[in-house]
Amino acid sequence: MSDITPYAARKERIDFGPYQAVVFGAPIHSWRAPRAVREWMRTLDGQGKKCAMFFTFGGFQVHPTHYSTRQILEEQNFSVVSSAEFLGVHTFNLGGWKAMKGRPDALDLEVAEEFARATYKRFTGEDDAVLGELEKTDHTEEALDAIETFRFNVLTQLPTRQGEACSLCMACEEICPTGAMQAEIGEADKGKCIGCLACVANCPENALKINDMSDSWAFKLELENTTEKGLKEKRSKIYL
Ligand code: SF4
Ligand code: SF4
Structure with missing residues (x-):
């Protein structure tokens, strides 16, 4: 697992060659993956590997995160097989907001397990489908x-x-x-x-x-x- 949160970690080139598949996880900031994540993804070479995406968010707007992140990953030569969004305490609760206290809860974790099982089947080829069509965005x-x-x-x-x-x-x-x-x-x-x-x-x-x-x-x-x-x-x- 690579934690690319620290600035220094995103400077190291990752060779995806030895890996069968990749899972990308990121929070949602203002309807998209964070700017730092988007910029880092645009430097990757997916080498045609399968990948899955998941996002964490504090309960507000999700669209078009899945669509726009998939676009970036496919442009970088990944094949996206699945995606998910998971609720969690909103970051701005640190400043007094009250969004999603106590999350993720047991039901959120069940969804995460289901996501892992379905994604694994797609990674191994037991299920050879890729991620279906996502809602497009009109936003520039x-x-x-x-x-x-x-x-x-x-x-x-x-x-x-x-x-x-x-x-x-x-x-x-x-x-x-x-x-x-x-x-x-x-x-x-x-x-x-x-x-x-x-x-x-x-x-x-x-x-x-x-x-x-x-x-x-x-x-x-x-x-x-x-x-x-x-x-x-x-x-x-x-x-x-
Ligand atoms: S809030 Fe600003 S200063 Fe703090 S870790 Fe995030 S980007 Fe860095
Ligand atoms: S502000 Fe907190 S995290 Fe930063 S150096 Fe001081 S104790 Fe460490």
Whole structure:
């Protein structure tokens, strides 16, 4: 398994030659795989290998993540056999949102097991189908980029060290997918940060803070035309 979250990890070239198949997993950021993941995927040579995709998300918009990621992978010479989306606690709960607390739950994990079984059959050839047609998007890359700015607008204070708790362990800098976090000064570089909050979630001293986003929670629900109850009723899903 390769964790390509850290910026340095995506600089190492991966030769897929020795592998029978590949599984790509990523969170969904503003309707797509994160920008850092999309850019990394565009550097790969799939060598015609079978692959599966899965995405984690905090309950909001999924489309066109499956469609657009498949496009990238097929352009890089992978054959996509399956995809899935799994619900989990929303990253912005770290700032006061209340999306998908307690997820994934037992039902989400059952869906994950089912996805693994179905994908394995396609990898081994027991089931020789590939991923069926996915809903297309009318959104241009530019329109999707504009949607992505919502993420940055809500995050008005990027991860910043507050208080004296920091042990200078450097974990935040090492995990940062874009090289934005500067552990020694305790601040994220605004030009590079994609708001993934991996640094905040992984700080062992809980020393990194962002702005309080709780005021935007009701607006987000309204924007998505949903409620907390509606979100909770969502289920993880497989695409075959
Ligand atoms: S992860 Fe936390 S404790 Fe470690 S260097 Fe970063 S801010 Fe400091
Ligand atoms: S939120 Fe933190 S880990 Fe994520 S890109 Fe910004 S500085 Fe890096």
